[in-house]
Amino acid sequence: MIKSLHELGERLGGVIRRPRPFLAVAIPIALPFLLATVSLQPNARVSGASIVPPPLRYADLAISSPAQLPEHSVVVPIEDGDTLHDVLLSGGISPADSAELNAEFGRSVDLRRLHPGNLVRFHHDAAGAIDSIELKLIGWGEVDAVRTADGFDVMAHEAQQREVETTVAATIDSSLWEALRTSGENPQLVQQLVDVFQWDVDFFGLQKGDSFSVVVKKRFAGPDLIGYGPITAARFMHDGDQYEAFRSESGDGRAGYYSRTGTPLRKQFLRAPLQFSRITSGFSKRRFHPLLHYFRPHHGVDYGAPVGTPVMTTADGVVVDLAYNRGEGNFVRIRHSSRIETSYLHLSRFANGIRRGKRVVQGDVIGYVGMTGLATGPHLDYRVSDNGTWLDPLKLKSITPDPLRGPALARFRSDVVRLLPHLAANARVAQVAANRRALF
Numbered sequence: 001m002i003k004s005l006h007e008l009g010e011r012l013g014g015v016i017r018r019p020r021p022f023l024a025v026a027i028p029i030a031l032p033f034l035l036a037t038v039s040l041q042p043n044a045r046v047s048g049a050s051i052v053p054p055p056l057r058y059a060d061l062a063i064s065s066p067a068q069l070p071e072h073s074v075v076v077p078i079e080d081g082d083t084l085h086d087v088l089l090s091g092g093i094s095p096a097d098s099a100e101l102n103a104e105f106g107r108s109v110d111l112r113r114l115h116p117g118n119l120v121r122f123h124h125d126a127a128g129a130i131d132s133i134e135l136k137l138i139g140w141g142e143v144d145a146v147r148t149a150d151g152f153d154v155m156a157h158e159a160q161q162r163e164v165e166t167t168v169a170a171t172i173d174s175s176l177w178e179a180l181r182t183s184g185e186n187p188q189l190v191q192q193l194v195d196v197f198q199w200d201v202d203f204f205g206l207q208k209g210d211s212f213s214v215v216v217k218k219r220f221a222g223p224d225l226i227g228y229g230p231i232t233a234a235r236f237m238h239d240g241d242q243y244e245a246f247r248s249e250s251g252d253g254r255a256g257y258y259s260r261t262g263t264p265l266r267k268q269f270l271r272a273p274l275q276f277s278r279i280t281s282g283f284s285k286r287r288f289h290p291l292l293h294y295f296r297p298h299h300g301v302d303y304g305a306p307v308g309t310p311v312m313t314t315a316d317g318v319v320v321d322l323a324y325n326r327g328e329g330n331f332v333r334i335r336h337s338s339r340i341e342t343s344y345l346h347l348s349r350f351a352n353g354i355r356r357g358k359r360v361v362q363g364d365v366i367g368y369v370g371m372t373g374l375a376t377g378p379h380l381d382y383r384v385s386d387n388g389t390w391l392d393p394l395k396l397k398s399i400t401p402d403p404l405r406g407p408a409l410a411r412f413r414s415d416v417v418r419l420l421p422h423l424a425a426n427a428r429v430a431q432v433a434a435n436r437r438a439l440f
Contacts (some may be wrong), residue, residue, distance in 0.1 A: 004439025032280065076114060077118075078117070084101070090135070092130055103191050104145065118136060120136070131414055132144065133145045161221050162431065165218055165232070167422050186225060192216075192231050196267070202271060204278060206238065211237045217226050231247060234412070262404035278305075279303060300345070300384075308368075309368060313342070315340075315362050317334040317337075320335045322350055322354060328381070329347065343381075
């Protein structure tokens with residue numbers, strides 16, 4: 001009888017490898033019986049480094065089934081519109097007990113936190129009566145209620161929160177949102193990624209095969225992902241070009257993203273005043289107007305988007321005008337320097353607090369997409385002028401802020417050295433993710 005895997009390896013000429021991980025499923029078979037079915041005689045010859053076990057019949061493995069256990073649990077998921085009272089009643093709790101549990105649970109957690117995906121577990125004792133209830137709040141923890149002679153003993157267990165730095169990588173097949181979702185991540189990371197590369201990557205023109213890797217801290221409450229910290233480093237491959245970003249924080253708490261040389265990614269102007277839209281009409285000196293039915297210049301770029309889509313100012317500046325007129329509808333004009341102004345036309349409404357003289361910062365929401373004025377559909381007409389001369393916004397060259405210097409640059413370079421291997425090592429993960437989607 002072979003006494004160890006090592007001895008088996010010796011008899012197979014040293015050919016033995018660690019077994020692959022697998023999901024174990026409990027089967028009512030005695031382990032000694034299985035071990036007894038595989039044996040080698042001391043002088044047995046092994047051909048091709050393989051062993052052919054004797055045939056087994058299912059009848060040989062069958063044993064009597066254990067009696068059905070009377071104790072069991074029922075898990076009820078919370079659905080849209082449910083209250084805790086609804087779920088408790090559906091699980092078999094009496095109205096009187098439900099009222100008591102609502103009051104007791106309400107002392108431990110805000111029951112307004114209930115939302116689809118949370119769970120309530122009912123445990124039944126041997127007599128079939130419910131002896132305990134567990135409320136699982138994803139991203140918070142759980143509240144347990146154990147039946148006693150006087151009612152219920154309720155205990156809250158808030159999950160311990162922690163952060164784990166990790167690398168997320170994916171290849172884009174249809175959209176950035178779908179790439180993150182398919183790779184097992186929350187698509188809320190999309191907004192962060194867009195914010196990092198918004199000055200350099202044309203997110204309206206992403207292509208199949210574009211890829212990215214991101215170093216970010218995931219925030220967990222127990223085993224549940226509850227969000228992400230700021231992106232620490234990122235790499236984006238778009239249309240054959242590679243873009244990198246590394247986060248740096250200044251002494252006063254402000255943060256920005258820089259290339260590996262310390263040059264800031266932030267530019268004076270954003271590439272577009274709204275996100276996840278499409279260009280429906282470009283800058284032109286002679287365009288046929290769909291309502292006026294004659295050719296005239298189009299001094300801006302039209303972005304088609306649903307009514308209510310937030311519109312952002314593309315650069316720091318001061319609001320110099322906002323009003324309504326027949327052609328432009330609701331519009332906002334912002335002055336960014338003594339020469340440069342931007343205009344945002346056909347808005348459905350202005351953002352709260354936007355008024356003449358208001359100072360705005362790049363990325364501030366100033367209004368919402370609409371179709372006021374001469375418009376055939378919901379869109380934003382975005383325009384840029386230099387001392388009265390209209391410029392093509394898509395060809396606008398931006399001014400880059402000052403790069404990092406001195407001690408700040410030294411600290412930044414140290415961070416880059418630490419983070420670069422994480423980005424490089426996980427570049428392969430993006431391709432693996434793409435293959436996985438192709439196979440399944």
